Amino acid sequence: MRVLQFYRTYLPETHGGVEEAIHQICLSTRKHGVVQRVLTMAHVQNVETLELPEGQVIRVPVQAEPASCSMGVEAFRVYREQAEWADLIHIHYPWPFADLVHLLSGAQKPVLVTYHSDIIRQSLLEKLYAPLRWLFFRKVGRFVATSPNYLATSRLLQRLQPRVEVVPLGLAPESYQPPSEEALRAVEQSYGSGFFLFIGVLRYYKGLRFLIEAAARTGLPVVIAGHGPEQKALREQAERVGAKSVQFAGFVSDDVKQALMARAAAIVFPSCERSEAFGVTLLEGQLHGLPLITCEIGTGTSFVNQHGETGLVVPARSSEALAGAMQQLHENPEKARRMGLAGRERFDSVFSGNQVGERYLNLYRKLLEPDSI
CATH class of the missing domain: 3.40.50.2000 (Glycogen Phosphorylase B;)
Structure with missing residues (x-):
């Protein structure tokens, strides 16, 4: 065929x-x-x-x-x-x-x-x-x-x-290679570990302005990996609101992406428009056993991420809700771990x-x- x-x-x-x-x-x-x-x-x-x-x-x-x-x-x-x-x-x-x-x-x-x-x-x-x-x-x-x-x-x-x-x-899963030791060292030196991770193209519908506001509220570490048309505006916003815990990684290789996933505490995916129909990054997060934070926009993001089971689903366009979800996972590492394991099980059974x-x-x-x- x-x-x-x-x-x-x-x-x-x-x-x-x-x-x-x-x-x-x-x-x-x-x-x-x-x-x-x-x-x-x-x-x-x-x-x-x-x-x-x-x-x-x-x-x-x-x-x-x-x-x-x-x-x-x-x-x-x-x-x-x-x-x-x-x-x-x-x-x-x-x-x-x-x-x-x-x-x-x-x-x-x-x-x-x-x-x-x-x-x-x-x-x-x-x-x-x-x-x-x-x-x-x-x-x-x-x-x-x-x-x-x-x-x-x-x-x-x-x-x-x-x-x-x-x-x-x-x-x-076999199409993804484990990260090299060199990539893991580079990620640890630049970003440490236990951070909230976003990976994707920096477009208007990704809702990253709300994530930056949430980081400013909580002070929790956030790594934003990727490039796109919103990159300059997002960097300026982070500086303006004092979101010092946000780091921009720019475009990353597949090796570095796997290293980021290996050292992250959770995937945060604040997309706020229906242009985000699914979110392949969410599947990659589940493949790595990471809990997810997503927004309810009536699309596949809430099909991948089952609220309360594989992660948390919060209202869209709310930095306060994102901050609350990040704080909840940060303060309850055992709960976050269970959600990550449930996500990997869902990945194996559905995706x-x-x-x-x-x-x-x-x-x-x-x-x-x-x-x-």
Whole structure:
């Protein structure tokens, strides 16, 4: 079985939740004999192909990025060529350019769409885009929601029933290497241990301004790892409010990320908008046996993190609530330890790469066998 993954950006150029989700889907389905290719956009001069463990990655030059929607004229040609190779096409939403590319390609292969998030910020542009989206959606055989929470709260996904199935994101533990001694020493020297850890792209919807305020209230150590458009404003805020316990690690390598997880007391994930549909970092935290602190925003973050069992779920946009949750875990280390262990058990039972890979494999087979749809 040959599957073409299609999304606007991918590793190694960018590192985000959707990129990691595609990476893990490819790894977990390859165990079952699925040959995967990833077609994506990148800041390259010419079309190029990378050979990665998960499969070939074909990168097409980006020529424009209006409202973060990557576009490039060569994508039309390369997509037609790769669609001919594939038995099935797996597209990751939202990316309006993908809808146009597929519709103009004339490809007749079965299509699966993983629906990662509603379009939240560009509401006016979404209204203009809606007719194109519905033309594309008519061509889609199945949609995947990444959590029952998101399916229940997304009006658009509700309109797509009964073509929607829930398949959570997952991770293959063997795809993560333990941190090196060098990385562990570097983390300990720079940040110590027992800190509250955030890892991710520094975007508006991550709610990090509330985390910085919570750190200023409590004085508890916080490490923010990652870079992004909010980086300068967050550093300025931390200095302004006197959040001296907050340290910014910037972009970190996979080795350093694993070392940070190994030395952290908990993962704190203060995302405050529905743009945060799941949170792969939460799964990585559970893989390391860490308790989680998240905010209730009606998405998969509260599917991963079960309040009172694997961590604490607090109201969104409340620095006071975040501070209270951090203080609670800090003052009750045994409770935090039990939550971390429960999180690892939940990871093994719900989010393991093998289970997710098998569920996607079953979906691929359904789409390739019309009588079963």
